[in-house]
Amino acid sequence: MKEITGKTKILGIIGDPVEHSLSPVMHNAAIAHLNLDYIYVPFPVKPGDLPTALAGFEAVGVVGFNATIPHKQAIIPLLTEVSPLARSVGAVNTVWRTPTGWAGTNTDVEGFLAPLLSIPCQWHQIKAVVLGTGGAARAVVAGCAQLGCQEIIILGRNQEKVAAFVASWDLSPLPVTITPHNWEELPQILPQAGLLVNCTPVGMYPHIDETPVSADLIQLLPPGAIVYDLIYTPCPTQFLHLAQDVGATTIDGLEMLVCQGAAGLKTWLHRETVPVTVMRDALIQHLMR
């Protein structure tokens, strides 16, 4: 890495907590590879401190930053420009400075789609089943809509949250047909799932023996199903091991993490390409430590 001086340009991530973010690992690896005078720093920012943090970032000339939990929604009213995609998703994860203020977009959708786009598939014939109704599920629904999935089925453990999630897409410009279902309906839903996506933290470290779908139920998936887990610690999860055992095509959360980061870095650096392989390898090496 280059020596840090008064000329070094600052990128970063805000969150609460942010200590365990892997974004600095992949971004600083790319910056070093490109021999750029930039640094990517994690900034712990409490929810109530968000406006102060943005004013401080402006004062010290921060070029851009990622926003993670709990700031992805709360930051929207503080931005002068929000991309239509981020408005549809209702969350911003990538912010950059413009002459008139801060602008934001959502690169989680691009990150989610990247590994799917290399799979030959008639997406308009596919029903996507999404587990969970949190922030990541919103990016996944937008991604499935962009793919042109025939239907998106949402399952959550809290029916009020599921209903509110589905209703929140009513005015979306994205062509999206979402139907809500109970978690208890999994046995009826799974045989229809061409694409099954885990957007819950079930199975994430340290609860690595847990899985959102049991070994018995996962056998109900149709032939050729694609099973995607957004979790990247561990990588793969128990859920993906079970899916592999029944012959599904599996995708882990690492590629989404890398590709959403790469999209952000391109925006901040005004570059057409960034070293995605370097970013991925840095993360894999870090996770294997």
Ligand code: NAP
């Ligand atoms: P979030 O906003 O907290 O949402 C989590 C969702 O999971 C909520 O719907 C929650 O339901 C549900 N849930 C939690 N525990 C559950 C359980 N035991 N059984 C059933 N449902 C449960 O989190 P998020 O930001 O959407 O993130 C979700 C996951 O995606 C995390 O593991 C995160 O690490 C991963 N992620 C990965 C990437 C990537 O780049 N690969 C990006 C974003 C997120 P309630 O609302 O009822 O609690």
